[in-house]
Structures are given as structure tokens and as C-alpha cells.
Amino acid sequence: MLSLEEAHSQLLAMAPRLPSQHYPLSRCIGHYLAEPVVAKRTQPAADLSAMDGYALHSATQPGPWRVIGESAAGRPFNNAVGPGEAVRIFTGAHVPDGCDTVLIQEDATRDGDILSLHGSETLRPSAHIRRAGGDFNKGSTLLESGIKLTPGAVAVAAMAGYGILSVGGRPKVSILASGDELRAPGEACDDAHIPSSNSPMLAAMLSALPCDIEDCGIVEDQMDSLETAIRNCLHTDIIVTTGGASVGDHDLVEPVLRRLGAQIDFWKVAIRPGKPLIVGRIGKTIIVGLPGNPSSAYVTATLFLLPLVRHLAGCADPLPRYINGTLAQATAAGGKRVEFYRAFEENGLISIFSRQDSGMLTPLSKANALLVNPVDAPARNAGEPAQFLRID
Numbered sequence: 001m002l003s004l005e006e007a008h009s010q011l012l013a014m015a016p017r018l019p020s021q022h023y024p025l026s027r028c029i030g031h032y033l034a035e036p037v038v039a040k041r042t043q044p045a046a047d048l049s050a051m052d053g054y055a056l057h058s059a060t061q062p063g064p065w066r067v068i069g070e071s072a073a074g075r076p077f078n079n080a081v082g083p084g085e086a087v088r089i090f091t092g093a094h095v096p097d098g099c100d101t102v103l104i105q106e107d108a109t110r111d112g113d114i115l116s117l118h119g120s121e122t123l124r125p126s127a128h129i130r131r132a133g134g135d136f137n138k139g140s141t142l143l144e145s146g147i148k149l150t151p152g153a154v155a156v157a158a159m160a161g162y163g164i165l166s167v168g169g170r171p172k173v174s175i176l177a178s179g180d181e182l183r184a185p186g187e188a189c190d191d192a193h194i195p196s197s198n199s200p201m202l203a204a205m206l207s208a209l210p211c212d213i214e215d216c217g218i219v220e221d222q223m224d225s226l227e228t229a230i231r232n233c234l235h236t237d238i239i240v241t242t243g244g245a246s247v248g249d250h251d252l253v254e255p256v257l258r259r260l261g262a263q264i265d266f267w268k269v270a271i272r273p274g275k276p277l278i279v280g281r282i283g284k285t286i287i288v289g290l291p292g293n294p295s296s297a298y299v300t301a302t303l304f305l306l307p308l309v310r311h312l313a314g315c316a317d318p319l320p321r322y323i324n325g326t327l328a329q330a331t332a333a334g335g336k337r338v339e340f341y342r343a344f345e346e347n348g349l350i351s352i353f354s355r356q357d358s359g360m361l362t363p364l365s366k367a368n369a370l371l372v373n374p375v376d377a378p379a380r381n382a383g384e385p386a387q388f389l390r391i392d
Contacts, residue, residue: 001268024163033146033148039139039161048092053103053108055077058101067087070088081096100126101127172212172237176217176219177243181193202240231260257282273291273299290305295363302370327386330382334377334378345388370388
């Protein structure tokens, strides 16, 4: 049985990142940047006014000044401004040569072309001016490769001179639920059957990532049926199965994979919940066999499926990030597997739900964190430090 760290290492070594693609900025949100964004221009390219008012030289205060023109965004005043002169200026407009400050209009009095300062404000050099290069300079690296592109990152790329970006590929993910007891969501169930919750849950988890999702439905617990279903999904980059990953008589994922000639990279990881996890390959397709219990499927998808998709899509740091927090109540000593408790975190304080059975969905629906209880960790009291994964 692999440790969590060993399993993560093997997972990321299974396949290289997918080839990059070029998208217009409007399609880049949520993708991972494949090449650094290096500024093609300086921003601002010139000194700009941060306020509406009048551009002049601070050494000529307290005035008065003669207004000799106007500078607006996109329509600069192109002549030099001399002593005793001022230019009407608007937010975002170029500051004319000869000016080093902006007298905001609230502090100005104008009578025709004659401008006066009222009030006690002293005009300071550079006041209300956005200096050239104050945001970034041409040649500066603004975004590193491997980051997830946010609206702010897309905006800075546009301002840096880009209309198209190189981003990571979009993995194709097939989701396949196995189990004779399963019925499609919304379909009537008798006492012997349950709705299939794992597939919509996994699709929802994957929806925040740059990937294409195909729900391949439910397959019965029969070797031939499962083999056919997996064969039909081999056109995708990842096949995710739920259920049938353990060692019972009706757990068929592992024997079917071997019958298909799959290379099993690892099976069983020292975590709770979710030990019966299978990860292997058939050709270039990666198979991730998750447990059938919903909370086990959620935890293993958080720890393995989502990092794998992020890795293939070009993320520089695809593994889950542990966050430091404080326990709201005592926890038991750790065992021989890393435990992940469904929990609620607020302002760094972590409360564990009393019910942790892996088949229960109510605690999962209310959780926004997974508390980590390491292998052989000592029992801890409320107020002691702990780590968690944010899952909201």
C-alpha cells in the first residue's frame, strides 16, 4: 500500500502535460498559462493624470495661471507649458511637457482663461499623476507559466499588448459509474436501488477546471459490460470509474483492467476514506478507479483526479495545498493511514462533523474543508494547530 506522497509522485509522473493551444483572451479564463507573459509595452506609456483638473508646474504656485489648452484621454495637448500657464486636463490624459502636478478641479477657480488656486492646499510635484511605467515596463515578466488565468490576469495580458495567449490543453475526461444498485438521478428507486450521485458530483468538481467532461452513464456489474464500457471511452485522456475498486466478488474494475492489458501503476493508498483507489493506463489513456462510497469518491477525486487534470492542463502546482488552521475540538490520534475528516472552517478555526461515515452525503454537503490527521499523529486538543484542505 503506497503512502499518499508516493502515490502523488507516481501520479504526476504518469503522463506529460498536453500540448499547448492558442486562444483569444476571451476564451482563456480558467486555463493554465503555457508561456510567460512578457510586457510588449510600458504601462502607462507616458505620465497620465489621475484626476480631472489642470496641469501646471508646482513651482509657479500660487498662480494665477492662464489656461492655454486642453488634454483629454486619447487627445493630448502637444505643446510645452510655460511658467504662468496651465492646461485643462482629464483623468487618463497625457500630462503636457512643462507640467509636474495636477490642480484638481475642486480646488480651482476659473474666470474665463484665468485660473486661480483656492483653499490652503499646497501643490506638490507628482501629485495626482500616474508616472510612466508605474504599473509595468516593456520587457517585464508579468505572468509566469503554469498559473491559472483569472480575469485580472487576462486584463494585464491585454494591457501588456496580447490578444492571444498560449495555454495548456484541455483534457478529455470520461465518467463511468458501475453498480447494479445504481439508477440515473431523478429515476424512481425501490429499496434495492439508489440514485447515482457520484457522476454528477465529479462533473461538478471538474467544472471549475479546463477540461471536457463526458458522462458515460451507468454500467452493470458484469465483466463484459464493464470491459465494453471502458473500451468505448478510450478516446479520452482520463477515464474515471466509481465503484468496483475494492476486492469483493462484485468489484470488477481491477480484473477488467488487467484483462484489457492495462498497466496498473498503483492500487490502494494509505488514506482514509478512499484506500481502494486504482490508477493505471491503457495506451495513452489514464484510468482512475475511485471508490463507490460518495465521500470516499469525493476525497480521492480531490487528492488524485483534480490534481491529474490540473497537471495535464499545464498547472505548475497541481497538488492540493495544505493550509494551517486551529482545531475547534479535540481529535483522536492518527492511525496507519492519513485521515481526511469532513469539516467546516471559518477564520482558520476548524470544526469536524460528528458523522464521518463514507456513505453519508449530508456532512459532505455542508463541508468546506477536509481536516488532515497525519499517520501516527498524537491526539490533539481544541486550540492546537492542524492542517486542512479547502474544498469550497
